Amino acid sequence: MSTLPPSTPSELSLDDLKNLVGDCLEEARRQGATGSEVGLSIESGLSVSARLGEVETVEHHRSRGLGLTAYLGQRKGSASTSDLSPKAMKETVEAALRIARYAAEDPCAGLPDPELLAQDCENLDLYYPWPILPQEAMALAIRCEDAARGVHPDIRNSEGAALNTFEGIRVMGNSLGFLHGYASSRHSLSVSVIGERDDQMQRDDWWTVARDARDLQAAEAVGQEAAQRALRRLGARSLSTRQCPVIFAADIASSLLGHFIGAIRGGNLYRKSSFLLDYLGKPVFPDFVHIEEQPHLLKALGSVPYDAEGVRTTPHHLVRAGVLESYVLSTYSARKLGMRSTGNAGGVHNLIIEPGPDNLEGLMKTMGTGLLITELMGQGVNLLTGDYSRGAQGFWVEQGIIQHPVEEITIAGNLKDMFQGLVAIGNDVDLRGNTRTGSILLEQLTIAGN
Amino acid sequence: MTLDAQTIAHEVLLTPTGLAPSDLDGVMQQLLRPGIDTADIYLQATRFESWGLEDGIVKEGSHSIDHGVGIRAVSGEKTGFAYSDDMALPALLEAAGSARAIAHQGQEGRQEIKTETPRVELYLPIDPIDSLCEVDKIALLKRLDSESRALDPRVEQVFVSLSGSHEVILVMGQDGALHHDVRPLVRLNVSVIVEHEGRREQGSYGGGGRTDYRYFLDGDRASEYAREAVRQALVNLDAEEAPAGSMTVVLGSGWPGILLHEAIGHGLEGDFNRKGTSAFSGRVGEKVASPLCTVVDDGTLPGRRGSLTIDDEGTPTTSTTLIENGILKGYMQDKLNARLMGVSPTGNGRRESYQHLPMPRMTNTYMLAGPHDPEEIIRSVKKGLYARNFGGGQVDITSGKFVFSASEAYLIENGQLTRPIKGATLIGNGPDVLTRVSMVGNDLAFDTGVGTCGKDGQSVPVGVGQPTLKVDSLTVGGTRVQD
Numbered sequence: 003m004s005t006l007p008p009s010t011p012s013e014l015s016l017d018d019l020k021n022l023v024g025d026c027l028e029e030a031r032r033q034g035a036t037g038s039e040v041g042l043s044i045e046s047g048l049s050v051s052a053r054l055g056e057v058e059t060v061e062h063h064r065s066r067g068l069g070l071t072a073y074l075g076q077r078k079g080s081a082s083t084s085d086l087s088p089k090a091m092k093e094t095v096e097a098a099l100r101i102a103r104y105a106a107e108d109p110c111a112g113l114p115d116p117e118l119l120a121q122d123c124e125n126l127d128l129y130y131p132w133p134i135l136p137q138e139a140m141a142l143a144i145r146c147e148d149a150a151r152g153v154h155p156d157i158r159n160s161e162g163a164a165l166n167t168f169e170g171i172r173v174m175g176n177s178l179g180f181l182h183g184y185a186s187s188r189h190s191l192s193v194s195v196i197g198e199r200d201d202q203m204q205r206d207d208w209w210t211v212a213r214d215a216r217d218l219q220a221a222e223a224v225g226q227e228a229a230q231r232a233l234r235r236l237g238a239r240s241l242s243t244r245q246c247p248v249i250f251a252a253d254i255a256s257s258l259l260g261h262f263i264g265a266i267r268g269g270n271l272y273r274k275s276s277f278l279l280d281y282l283g284k285p286v287f288p289d290f291v292h293i294e295e296q297p298h299l300l301k302a303l304g305s306v307p308y309d310a311e312g313v314r315t316t317p318h319h320l321v322r323a324g325v326l327e328s329y330v331l332s333t334y335s336a337r338k339l340g341m342r343s344t345g346n347a348g349g350v351h352n353l354i355i356e357p358g359p360d361n362l363e364g365l366m367k368t369m370g371t372g373l374l375i376t377e378l379m380g381q382g383v384n385l386l387t388g389d390y391s392r393g394a395q396g397f398w399v400e401q402g403i404i405q406h407p408v409e410e411i412t413i414a415g416n417l418k419d420m421f422q423g424l425v426a427i428g429n430d431v432d433l434r435g436n437t438r439t440g441s442i443l444l445e446q447l448t449i450a451g452n
Numbered sequence: 453m454t455l456d457a458q459t460i461a462h463e464v465l466l467t468p469t470g471l472a473p474s475d476l477d478g479v480m481q482q483l484l485r486p487g488i489d490t491a492d493i494y495l496q497a498t499r500f501e502s503w504g505l506e507d508g509i510v511k512e513g514s515h516s517i518d519h520g521v522g523i524r525a526v527s528g529e530k531t532g533f534a535y536s537d538d539m540a541l542p543a544l545l546e547a548a549g550s551a552r553a554i555a556h557q558g559q560e561g562r563q564e565i566k567t568e569t570p571r572v573e574l575y576l577p578i579d580p581i582d583s584l585c586e587v588d589k590i591a592l593l594k595r596l597d598s599e600s601r602a603l604d605p606r607v608e609q610v611f612v613s614l615s616g617s618h619e620v621i622l623v624m625g626q627d628g629a630l631h632h633d634v635r636p637l638v639r640l641n642v643s644v645i646v647e648h649e650g651r652r653e654q655g656s657y658g659g660g661g662r663t664d665y666r667y668f669l670d671g672d673r674a675s676e677y678a679r680e681a682v683r684q685a686l687v688n689l690d691a692e693e694a695p696a697g698s699m700t701v702v703l704g705s706g707w708p709g710i711l712l713h714e715a716i717g718h719g720l721e722g723d724f725n726r727k728g729t730s731a732f733s734g735r736v737g738e739k740v741a742s743p744l745c746t747v748v749d750d751g752t753l754p755g756r757r758g759s760l761t762i763d764d765e766g767t768p769t770t771s772t773t774l775i776e777n778g779i780l781k782g783y784m785q786d787k788l789n790a791r792l793m794g795v796s797p798t799g800n801g802r803r804e805s806y807q808h809l810p811m812p813r814m815t816n817t818y819m820l821a822g823p824h825d826p827e828e829i830i831r832s833v834k835k836g837l838y839a840r841n842f843g844g845g846q847v848d849i850t851s852g853k854f855v856f857s858a859s860e861a862y863l864i865e866n867g868q869l870t871r872p873i874k875g876a877t878l879i880g881n882g883p884d885v886l887t888r889v890s891m892v893g894n895d896l897a898f899d900t901g902v903g904t905c906g907k908d909g910q911s912v913p914v915g916v917g918q919p920t921l922k923v924d925s926l927t928v929g930g931t932r933v934q935d
Contacts, residue, residue, distance in 0.1 A: 380845060
């Protein structure tokens with residue numbers, strides 16, 4: 003466990019930042035705000051990229067931001083600035099209140115219910131600064147890319163490898179007395195390479211990400227994985243149009259859960275722009291599906307002690323035995339729906355779907371003949387209707403065995419049917435993000451090709 | 453008294469911290485150490501506001517200010533970069549120190565090739581935010597709300613948003629020349645949800661450009677946005693399942709030009725071609741489209757969202773011919789990639805902000821008008837699809853595969869538009885899709901000022917355009933398998 007730093011790269015301590023937030027809340031009160039909420043963040047980092055064995059870019063990052071929402075009764079306005087001087091802070095408060103004066107009275111507007119606010123700031127073990135020098139970062143990126151390029155002579159080109167390391171502090175306060183902050187870090191290493199065979203070029207990539215640099219996958223392993231992925235795409239061709247079962251590989255299966263979360267988000271529910279409107283208590287998935295949110299997992303990428311408004315985050319079920327048990331609500335959307343905030347202002351935090359017993363090979367055997375999707379393109383998802391149509395890339399599978407790579411196809415259906423037709427979730431869980439899922443097998447989609 | 457752009461830029465970016473152009477020269481001297489080929493100092497201040505109406509009331513409004521300086525030093529193919537939101541001289545010198553550490557001993561950089569492109573002012577140096585008083589902004593939002601609801605009783609929800617920004621930049625290159633630009637940008641959008649017998653659908657329309665809010669009070673323009681949003685939503689109420697498979701597709705004029713942005717635009721950006729990672733690499737002089745196709749990227753169209761007087765490296769924009777009568781002519785370049793490829797920059801070096809590095813980006817990408825009558829184009833199709841409006845798209849520039857998603861489309865049967873169908877994603881292969889363009893209309897149109905392009909984590913405003921055109925075969929991602 004790491005303790006909070008005595009100073010940050012910008013020479014401001016957590017206490018200094020809390021004082022700044024306090025000053026801003028006081029300035030808002032002084033200018034006549036009946037309520038206010040202030041967020042302040044400071045971030046610093048280093049990004050290094052290398053290509054074909056040489057350094058390509060070295061970027062030093064340093065940014066600051068202050069954002070405020072001010073209320074005049076039920077009217078609100080927001081403003082933000084990158085300048086933390088007292089003068090800029092005063093002008094930012096003025097700007098927010100100027101807007102609030104013209105905004106309409108909104109009966110649901112306002113700060114969270116005080117009893118829902120987090121009382122303390124639980125230490126979720128998110129801060130592991132990495133004092134890596136630019137030269138060391140360059141060497142690591144080059145090692146990663148070298149490993150990728152050394153896998154096979156068909157790896158003829160590279161978009162390069164990149165190492166990113168960031169750390170920051172976020173402080174939030176409101177006029178109800180909430181004032182908390184915490185530091186966090188995030189480090190990643192990625193590489194993208196190009197395979198070439200018979201006049202066809204295909205690229206693919208792999209990456210590793212962690213709060214603690216010691217938890218990053220080894221550079222050589224990242225490089226090898228990226229190269230293998232690029233190589234297996236070579237020889238890709240389209241398919242004739244058909245309907246068949248589809249497996250979404252683990253790293254892209256998270257997109258399906260993302261659409262599900264979008265459909266049960268308060269904003270879309272009160273606007274009646276969700277295909278899962280009024281589904282609370284109803285089955286959305288088959289009865290072996292369980293989905294929950296775990297916001298307090300130590301060191302995890304999505305962990306937060308409180309949501310974007312300061313409301314306590316709590317582990318809870320979203321889906322149990324296929325039935326929708328909870329929406330995803332902020333204070334405002336909850337009020338619009340006559341419900342309570344679920345601590346999800348800003349989104350969900352560590353979304354987990356319970357894996358099944360089989361790995362990806364097992365899922366492919368269960369599928370028999372169908373499509374394994376490894377990449378999706380485009381935005382063709384309509385959350386109002388559930389209509390789904392996206393470009394895809396992957397592999398044609400027969401009797402559980404990959405036959406050949408596939409590209410230039412689309413997959414289409416409707417999310418409501420897709421969720422009901424979920425057949426299995428693999429145990430090949432991808433831990434590299436805010437959503438933890440294995441590969442997902444769906445009963446049927448329409449594949450359009452040549 | 454109206455100030456000129458250069459005075460505004462100096463007052464906004466230099467005066468507050470007491471910087472003089474000679475101070476920037478001093479920072480530049482710090483950057484140009486042995487081994488550094490080129491460098492630039494980029495100062496930027498951006499003011500942004502947005503207003504949102506929903507449920508008949510103005511619920512939301514926000515205002516933001518961001519300013520800072522980005523400093524870059526280039527040694528061969530290597531770039532060192534640092535930025536700071538503090539624009540006083542000590543901060544600039546510190547950033548310069550970090551950036552120039554990239555210097556590599558013994559580099560023989562190639563020299564930059566200068567462009568002779570003249571600078572043409574494409575917009576006024578106005579701040580749109582103050583171009584209408586708050587009362588008038590709100591009145592505009594409310595008027596569109598009432599108009600949208602009055603158009604049809606099935607309109608259930610209306611969302612109207614208005615945004616404006618004022619961006620001021622100064623950029624100095626290693627030749628010491630100081631370039632300035634003051635860039636307004638506005639956008640108005642209407643989205644509606646309609647409901648009929650339990651079925652709900654949506655429609656959205658809007659526009660804007662590099663001007664001020666009074667643009668939306670011009671004639672019928674704002675009301676047209678409302679009419680279009682409602683019309684599209686109502687069409688979607690009757691939309692049936694889209695067909696799946698390869699078929700003839702007729703694309704409408706204007707925003708459907710996103711076809712060009714995805715199919716060939718990104719693939720023709722200079723960085724990908726310098727690295728040889730694009731499906732179009734090394735293909736200058738080859739046939740990549742039918743002879744009916746001439747496609748340009750033109751940053752000089754006055755007042756358009758995708759236009760810029762100078763790019764973010766100080767190079768005046770120009771019209772770059774990408775494809776001429778089917779033949780690939782050239783790429784879009786920023787300074788770094790132009791230098792490495794031995795060509796002139798084309799004014800396509802753009803960056804999202806002072807916190808980002810520039811790279812080749814599009815401006816307004818469009819296809820020139822052709823000889824055919826649009827009605828004749830539709831009549832020529834026995835069985836196919838007419839896609840009139842789109843959402844967004846995406847491309848894999850290495851494999852060449854691209855997608856774009858239709859938001860309003862109709863079946864064509866025996867030369868007639870018959871039934872509306874649900875939005876489906878279309879997929880194709882960039883290097884050959886334009887070879888299958890068999891008819892090009894005489895009705896060139898541009899999008900209304902709504903495009904945003906994302907690349908490598910950086911978003912910039914762009915424009916697209918095209919006439920109605922017919923693609924002999926494109927894969928349509930519907931759900932209904934044809935017999």
